[in-house]
Amino acid sequence: DGDNTYLLPPVVMTKTEEQLPKYYRVLLLGAEGVGKSSIINQFMTSEFLGGGNFNISQSEDDRTVTLQVDGEETTLEFVQSEDFQENMENLSLDAFVVVFSTTDRISFDQAVEVLKQLREEVGAHKAIILVGNKADLARKRMIPADEGRSAADGYDCKYIETSAALNHRVDELLVGIHKQISLKCQSINT
Ligand code: GDP
Numbered sequence: 001d002g003d004n005t006y007l008l009p010p011v012v013m014t015k016t017e018e019q020l021p022k023y024y025r026v027l028l029l030g031a032e033g034v035g036k037s038s039i040i041n042q043f044m045t046s047e048f049l050g051g052g053n054f055n056i057s058q059s060e061d062d063r064t065v066t067l068q069v070d071g072e073e074t075t076l077e078f079v080q081s082e083d084f085q086e087n088m089e090n091l092s093l094d095a096f097v098v099v100f101s102t103t104d105r106i107s108f109d110q111a112v113e114v115l116k117q118l119r120e121e122v123g124a125h126k127a128i129i130l131v132g133n134k135a136d137l138a139r140k141r142m143i144p145a146d147e148g149r150s151a152a153d154g155y156d157c158k159y160i161e162t163s164a165a166l167n168h169r170v171d172e173l174l175v176g177i178h179k180q181i182s183l184k185c186q187s188i189n190t
Contacts, residue, residue: 021066021073024181025092028080029114030099031107035133036080038164039099043078043174046167054175067178074178084114095127095181097173102132102148102161103140115155127180128157131173136163 028036044060055068066075079093096118100111111130118128130152132143145161152159160176162169 021075023075023077024094025077025079026095026097026177026181027093028078028097028099029084029111030082030131031101031104031110032082034099034101034104034107035162035164036099039097039131039133039162039170039173040078040080042164042167042170046171046174065174067174069178074181076174076177076181084117093126095129095177095184096122097129097131097177098157099131099133100143100148101134102143103134103137105142108132108143108148108151112151115151115157119155124156125184127177127184128155129173129176129180130155130157130159132159132161133164135161136166136168 028040030036040063043065044058044063046056046058046065057066058064059066062077063079064075064077066073068074098111098114098118100107102108115128115130118126122128130148132145132148135141148161149159158176158180160169160173162173164170
């Protein structure tokens, strides 16, 4: 009969919890035309990557990327928006990627404003990454890398420059998102 179930040691529960796959929702914010869709498309078609114990699988239907790092599975779901306010309220989000175009100062100013508002709303324990995209358009550049980096520093964010068009440093961005989420989760749990 079923009486044996009462004899299961509590340690079994703990182990099950540890092995639950991790699922995070990542919101890409930024002005129209800065390259949010292009970046997500590159995530969806990436042929990973930087070696070691890293593996990737993708589902274009629900825009998720599953990373296996050192045997541990993490799924990232990507959503995007031009409107910061609209999404803050109704989505349970774990990380924010704020994108601007290095060729467009208006998009940069908007991104910095979003960083400021985000930090006020979500506090210190959420991963936020500032992305300067279109880095391939060197002659049209309006925002020097140093300026992007110091804006990010001011709000305790990571900074990375990408070219979605050339698929340059897009994998690094993906790894960076994963890393920042892991770090922020650790700092909450300790
Ligand atoms: P979104 O509105 O933020 O989703 O921007 P899109 O991804 O639709 O990109 C807007 C336009 O910029 C498209 O024509 C893209 O091909 C182009 N674009 C996106 N990323 C880059 C990039 O890194 N370099 C260049 N040169 N063009 C890009």
